[in-house]
Amino acid sequence: MERFRRLVRRDGFAFAGADEVDPLLDALGGLEDWADFAASWDRLEPDRYLIATGRRRRRRHAVFAWDEAGPRNEGTGLRRLPPQPHFQTTVHNPLQGGIERWFAPMEEVAVGSSFHTLARLGASVFEALDGRASTPWFIEAHQFRIEAAPGQAGEPTPEGMHRDGVDYVLVAMIARHNIERGTTSIHAPDRTTLGSFTLTRPRDIALVDDHRVLHGVTAVTPRDPAAAAHRDVLVLTYRRRPSA
Structure with a gap:
């Protein structure tokens, strides 16, 4: 954990x-429901906002408040909030900024123990960078499936190199099926x-200070043109909430 903090603080x-x-995930809460969690990506809905630009992806969305970090799955302080739109300014998202985007809500099976554990990992790293023992966060969770087909590459970041307009970002690989490329650059x-890497295995992660750096991901293409191809990730964004 300390290595992550040191790298984010430095780079x-x-x-x-x-x-x-x-x-680290095992110590923070475990992944007992990982198979069901990962399978929920098979039920994502088309992103109708992106379809309007001639591009394709599937996604679901949910919002949470984080107040404290408790042991394992007891008292995590993670509270799901009522559905609300996702909004980014045109500065942060020139392709789709400036509008309220309502996405299908994440299923309950997608916000069980594996989700809580990943959210706690991000909070544990980022609160130390914040300089406080416990930071109250507003967390947006995004499930993404980027699909690729022969002659039609999938675009993980169709807005290009960008910031998300938050404080910190955690990206976790869930699955790659029959795809090539998908390299993240910072x-x-x-x-x-400043650097580049490719999330290839389930639970490979990236941690980003959104104030300091921009990020983007190269398009993905099918390895076998005759088979379905997709890239599944969970993106958690963290914004500080005022303390009570």
Whole structure:
């Protein structure tokens, strides 16, 4: 955990493979429902806003308040809030900013123990960077499935290199099926490349300081043109909430 904090503090981002992440997740709450959690990506709905631009992806969305970090799955402080739209300014999302976007809500099976554990991992890293023992967060959760087909690459970040307009971001790989590429690149505000990596295995993660760096992901293409191809990720964004 401390390595992640040190890297984000120094570089504005960190990448970690599943072999390093899994022991931390086990200590933070475990992944007992991972199979059902990952299977919920098969039931995402089309992003009708992106379809309007001639692009394709599937997604679901939910919002949460985080007040404290408790042991394992007891007293996590993670509270699901009533559905609300996702909004970004045109500064942060020139493709789809400036409008309220309502997405299908995440299923209950998608917000069980595996989800809580991943959310706690992000909170544990980011609250230390915030300089407070316990930071109240507003968390937006986004399930994404990027589909690719012969002659039609999938675009994980159709808005291009960007910031999300939050404080911190955690991206977790859920599954890759029959795809090539999908490399994440991190950039300084002047667009200088600071690093790149590819999330390939379930629970490979990226942690990003959204104030300091921009990020983007290259398009994905099918490895076997005759078979279905997709890239599934969970994106959690963290914004500070005023303390009570």
